[in-house]
Amino acid sequence: MIIVGNPRESGADLAVVLVNTWDTYDDPHEHLVELQDLRDFLRIVGRKEAARSATRRDLDDVKHLRARLRRVFDARDVAEAAEVLNDLAAEAGAVPRLERRGGDWHVHFGPGERSIAAHLGAVTSAALIEVVQGHGLSRFGTCAAAPCTGAFVDRTKNRGKRYCCELCADRAAQQNHRARLRA
Ligand SMILES: [Zn+2]
Numbered sequence: 001m002i003i004v005g006n007p008r009e010s011g012a013d014l015a016v017v018l019v020n021t022w023d024t025y026d027d028p029h030e031h032l033v034e035l036q037d038l039r040d041f042l043r044i045v046g047r048k049e050a051a052r053s054a055t056r057r058d059l060d061d062v063k064h065l066r067a068r069l070r071r072v073f074d075a076r077d078v079a080e081a082a083e084v085l086n087d088l089a090a091e092a093g094a095v096p097r098l099e100r101r102g103g104d105w106h107v108h109f110g111p112g113e114r115s116i117a118a119h120l121g122a123v124t125s126a127a128l129i130e131v132v133q134g135h136g137l138s139r140f141g142t143c144a145a146a147p148c149t150g151a152f153v154d155r156t157k158n159r160g161k162r163y164c165c166e167l168c169a170d171r172a173a174q175q176n177h178r179a180r181l182r183a
Pocket of ligand 1: 143144145148150164168
């Protein structure tokens, strides 16, 4: 599993890491096969309570959520992404809530992490709605290093991000280098 960004703090990064638990690069493509895989994923993204309480049913629900989030990264226009995100936010009850952590107040969306799929759905949809609000679809992308089609959110200033992770960027650079040597 490739972790990019900060999925513990950022809902957009959480969405990306979740979407990329199914990829077209690794074989097998599926990284959430067993319940234990879901528990490992939840621990990695900082949801310890959810990792402890996850069941087989949560595994199915999270995979269903993942498929819907993927549609946002593949969307052809804002209307398509908006439909998916609005439905997800409504179903997950993505209502903002102020919570105090240490001395600081933070905004959280939706139910606590024990309602695993709803929690993940609320956090990710709220974050992606904000990305769409600020930038339309211009920040959403999929990896250009075939056969990978990993999802990413582009935060570069010039919006030049083309690859989902460092590994793919290196792989593409090597492919380009070999192609130049052949030419
Ligand atoms: Zn990639």
